[in-house]
Amino acid sequence: VVINMSLVGQEEFHSLYPYMLSVFEAGYSMGRLMTLFSPGEQIGDIVVPSGMFGVGTVCSITLNGVLNAHGIPVFSRFGGLLEYRDWKPARFTAIINYDGTTLDPLEIFIKSGMTDYRGAVGSGNGQIGAGFREMPSSSRDKVLELAAELESIGLGGFLEVGYPGQDLREIPINEGRIGAIVIGGLNPMAILEEHGIKVSSRALSALIDYERLFPYTELTKRLR
Known part of the structure; x- marks a missing residue:
């Protein structure tokens, strides 16, 4: 599974991680799974510094790999x-x-302060990160089938799958294709930036075993 990696101070994370969980709970995350790395652990070419956590969230490019x-x-x-x-x-x-x-477009939007996860989580009115994919129109049934299978193992990330040749959320689709909106993998960490926590995030950071992931609902227990 391809993950995004975010480095955040342990003290800040302990106090404000419930905001991150609220993004998962609202369904604005790429699946229901995440992972946590301790100081000194190396993931790809990143070593978690002292006094920090490495938070791994599933990257939406994982969906591309499954479809391919x-x-x-x-x-x-x-x-x-x-x-x-x-x-x-x-x-x-x-x-x-x-x-x-x-750069990953979502990284740019987050650092520019253009997101509004607090509004999206609090009132259902806000702006979240998402990606747009196109696939052959003949693959729609199979895409929906795979999306359901991914959802069942905690890797659901398809927000909407359109119809052949039809616009999707005002985005025109090329003839012979369907559009799909996928949820941004960095979304859970972005809300921490909105609350003033400095987070260093990098999309497409590493490839890890699926077994290293755990449901976001277990995070509180793992932080004790």
Whole structure:
């Protein structure tokens, strides 16, 4: 499983991690699983510094890998800010094409202070990170089947799957394709930035075994 890695001070995390859990609970996260690394542990080329935790969240690129493994080609178009109104996705308010940046678009939106997870979690009105994918229209039934299987093992990340050739949340779709909106993997950590905690996040940080992940509901117990 591909994860995003975020480094955060232990004291700050202990006091404010419930905000992160609220993003999971609201369904604005890439699945229900996460992982935690202690000081000195190395993940990819990142070593967790003293006094910090390494928090791993599932990267949405994992979905691409699953679809590709089942013979479904995936085109990642852009990452953006998805506006929510009354707990329902409405439209993208900002987008950055993946081929136009070397950084993950969500990292840019988070550091620019453009997200509104507090509003999305508190009132159902806010802006969260999401990605946009396109697949062949003939694959729609299989995509929905795989999405359900991923959801059952805690890796659900498909927010919406559109119909052949039809716009999805005001985004035009090319002929012969379907659009899909996937939830941003860094979403749970982004709300900590909104609460003034300095978080150093990097998307696509490492590949870890599925067994290293645990349900977000276990985090409180693991921090004791």
